[in-house]
Amino acid sequence: MAERSDVLVVAGPGDTQDLILSAVAAHELGAAVVTDLEQVAGPWRDAAVVLVADDQARRLAGRALPHRDGVFLVGTDVGTLSAWSTPLSARVIPLPEGAAWLATVLVEGSSRARSPVVVVLGGSGGVGASTLAAALAQLGADRPQGAALVDVDPLGGGIDLLLGAEQTRGWRWPRLNGAEGQLGDLRAHLPVVDRVSVVSMARGPALDLAREPLAAVVAGLRSWHSLVVLDAGRSLGPAAREAVRLSTRQLLVVASGIRGVAAARQTVAALGLESPELVLRRAPGGLPPDLVAEAVGYPVLARLPEEKALAAAAERGEPPARGSRRRYRRVVARLLAELVEEAGNG
Ligand SMILES: Nc1ncnc2c1ncn2[C@@H]1O[C@H](COP(=O)(O)OP(=O)(O)O)[C@@H](O)[C@H]1O
Ligand SMILES: [Mg+2]
Structure with missing residues (x-):
C-alpha cells in the first residue's frame, strides 16, 4: 500500500x-x-x-x-x-x-485519532484482567507513539501499583475527573512506565469516575498514542459502560471453570457487550476453549498460560511483561498483534 x-x-x-x-x-x-x-x-x-x-x-x-x-x-x-x-x-x-x-x-x-482502544473486562473476580491490560499496554508501547493504560476500576486499588509506579509523580484520576472537551497532549503530565502513559486511580476513597472525563481523556490519549488500553475490571458503573462504548475491541478474561463461565455470561449480559472476544485463564476442572466459546457465545482469542511468578512480580510492583515471564509475554504479544493489525495504524 x-x-x-x-x-x-x-x-x-x-x-x-x-x-x-x-x-x-x-x-x-x-x-x-x-x-x-x-x-x-x-x-x-x-x-x-x-x-x-x-x-x-x-x-x-x-x-x-x-x-x-x-x-x-x-x-x-x-x-x-x-x-x-x-x-x-x-x-x-x-x-x-x-x-x-x-x-x-x-x-x-487523523489516523492517529483512530488508534485502537481495547477495553479489558474481568469475567470473574481476580481472573487477571488488570495484569493482561498492563501487559498489553507494555508490549503495545513498542509501537511508534507508545501506549496508554487507563484505570477504570474504582475498587481495583490503582493500576499504578501493578506497574510499580505508585511513587511516580504525575496526574491521576482525581486531577483529571473534571476534564471535558478537547484535551491537549497529556503525556508530559502523566506517570510513564516503560513508555506506557498511565492514568491510574489514586489511593484513598474510591472515585466516582464520570463518563465525560473518561471520554475526554481517552480521546486525548488516543491522538497521542498508538494504542489505548482500558482496565474496566468487574465494574458495572457508568464509567465502565462508557469504557465499553469508547472501545474498538472488548476483551473479556474468562476463568475456564463452570463458575467462571457462568459469571462471564452474566458480565456480558449486565454490560450489554455486543462483540466481546474471550481470553481464557485456565481454572481447575476447566472446560476446553471450544466449549467455553460455545457456552459464552463468543470466540476465544487467546489462552493465557499460568505463570506463577506473576503474582509475586505484581506484589513487587514489577510490570507483568518485564522479566523472565516469557510464555505469558509471547501469548500477549500474539494477542496484541491480532488487536492492532486490522486497525491499519501503521
Ligand atoms: N496468567 C496468570 N498466571 C498466574 N497468575 C496470574 C495470571 N494472571 C494474573 N495472575 C495473578 O492473579 C492475581 C489477580 O490478577 P489481576 O490482574 O489483579 O486480576 P483482576 O484484575 O482480574 O482482578 C494477581 O496476583 C496476578 O498476579
Ligand atoms: Mg483488576
Whole structure:
C-alpha cells in the first residue's frame, strides 16, 4: 500500500498555508501540500482530512471532484469561505478565531485519532484482567507513539501499583475527573512506565469516575498514542459502560471453570457487550476453549498460560511483561498483534 498522508492541504504559499502547516506540525501529523490541481484527485480520495485555503476554493471547485466527507475551507476571507462552502461540501473554519477548532479537526480526523482502544473486562473476580491490560499496554508501547493504560476500576486499588509506579509523580484520576472537551497532549503530565502513559486511580476513597472525563481523556490519549488500553475490571458503573462504548475491541478474561463461565455470561449480559472476544485463564476442572466459546457465545482469542511468578512480580510492583515471564509475554504479544493489525495504524 502506498504511503498515505493524514491531511491534504490545498493552499498556495501565504499566511493561511503557514497557519495550517504549523497546526499540522504541532500535532505531529503528515500533510501533503498540493497546489498543482492536476495532482489533487488521488490525495483528495485518500486523505483523512482535506483543508482547502480560501485562495484555492474557486479553482478547486472548478475541478468537480467527487463528493467526500472531511473537507474544510480555511481562511480569513469570510465572503469566499461562505461562497464556496456548498460547492465543495466543505465546512468553514474562519481564521484566526477558528484555530482551536482546526486543531480538533486535525486530531479527530487523523489516523492517529483512530488508534485502537481495547477495553479489558474481568469475567470473574481476580481472573487477571488488570495484569493482561498492563501487559498489553507494555508490549503495545513498542509501537511508534507508545501506549496508554487507563484505570477504570474504582475498587481495583490503582493500576499504578501493578506497574510499580505508585511513587511516580504525575496526574491521576482525581486531577483529571473534571476534564471535558478537547484535551491537549497529556503525556508530559502523566506517570510513564516503560513508555506506557498511565492514568491510574489514586489511593484513598474510591472515585466516582464520570463518563465525560473518561471520554475526554481517552480521546486525548488516543491522538497521542498508538494504542489505548482500558482496565474496566468487574465494574458495572457508568464509567465502565462508557469504557465499553469508547472501545474498538472488548476483551473479556474468562476463568475456564463452570463458575467462571457462568459469571462471564452474566458480565456480558449486565454490560450489554455486543462483540466481546474471550481470553481464557485456565481454572481447575476447566472446560476446553471450544466449549467455553460455545457456552459464552463468543470466540476465544487467546489462552493465557499460568505463570506463577506473576503474582509475586505484581506484589513487587514489577510490570507483568518485564522479566523472565516469557510464555505469558509471547501469548500477549500474539494477542496484541491480532488487536492492532486490522486497525491499519501503521
Ligand atoms: N496468567 C496468570 N498466571 C498466574 N497468575 C496470574 C495470571 N494472571 C494474573 N495472575 C495473578 O492473579 C492475581 C489477580 O490478577 P489481576 O490482574 O489483579 O486480576 P483482576 O484484575 O482480574 O482482578 C494477581 O496476583 C496476578 O498476579
Ligand atoms: Mg483488576
